[in-house]
Amino acid sequence: MPGTDSETSDAAADPDSGASGDSRERIMRATYRALCAHGYASLTMQDIADESDLSKAALHYHFDSKADLLQAFLSYLTDSFRERVTEETECEGGPFERIRTLVGLLFEPPEEDRGAEFRTAILEMKAQAPYEPPVRERLAAFDEFLRAEIADGLDEAREAGIVRADVDPDAVAEFVVTVSNGAHARQVALGRPTDCAETYLMEYLTTLRAGGER
Template sequence: MSTETADELMDATYTALCKHGYASLRMQDIADESSKSKATLHYHYESKQDLLYALLDYLTDSFADRIETLEGETPIEQLRSLVETSLEPSEDDARKQFRTAVLEIKAQGPYDDRFRDELTAFDRLLHDRIRILLEDGQDAGLIRDDIDPNETAEFIVTVLNGAQTRHVAVGHSLECTRAMLETYVCHQLLAEDVDRTEVGFE
């Protein structure tokens, strides 16, 4: 399969997944989003599951790239940027639909080993990135030395997951969680002698 075709199919799968959701996603929906027929999808991919696994790989890779370089001078600002990306409001439907599809897939984790592995990779990427930001923050004297970067990163990842789940399930505001997380970072994590305004706090 040519790279263009592969990319086209990944795009089509992504679009169809967002549009229809995981549960009611049909191979025909994916074909409809591409220039290829349903039979062609089966020609390139063993099964519908395989196609979805390929999409998850693809998304994980692009997520890894995206969190590599973050906006902001200090680790604190970079952390803020990471959080803002994760909790960016779904003004257009597209983002919320994607988050919904991801949540559907998360709920399939226990039934599908491959999904769980992909989700675990995703989770770990995010966790490790945050842990490193916290460690960098400690090295720069911006973050208290008495917090555990590992556990704190776990906590932040959990909060991000919670915000996304509630956003999808009950329409809860992402912004509300973002604000609480900002407060948490400012009061619990920031070293006492740091000038708040220097790291973007009011």
């Protein structure tokens, strides 16, 4: 997952997190470690403080509650993924290659050796979305980002003659995001690997190319 060693009091405040840039990174990394260790349901502010060099009081200085901190953490995750998508796709040769790279990133395991625990904690957070509008809004925004990136890339590829003219970019994007979400939920709940879903999604995308099999 996407610290610095010292807190910078004069850094510009992040409007979403309520923390300066350096302290925000440290808190977000500590939140990641605490979620992996304790899960979402039993996580406390003290657990997060224990994973950082900040006190519980210092966390409350930046965030009024655990809910506020976890909402900021979701924004941190989505922002980090957006940046990763930009970095990984900006050198690709065309829109179709960018889509394949994005799909590959969706199935890339988290950094650090805590992937299973982290995916479980995130699924727990997703389960709260129907009851916590701020969580739902952040998850919906990320879902829309993925859908739009794929749909826009397919539309561009179709206009360039790379993808078949009968392909519906919006429908394909909805399908890809749905399969990805389902594969990850199944992995957490049942321990099933996502390799098959990734492989067949990539093969499915290949069939969309102009001249490809239908």
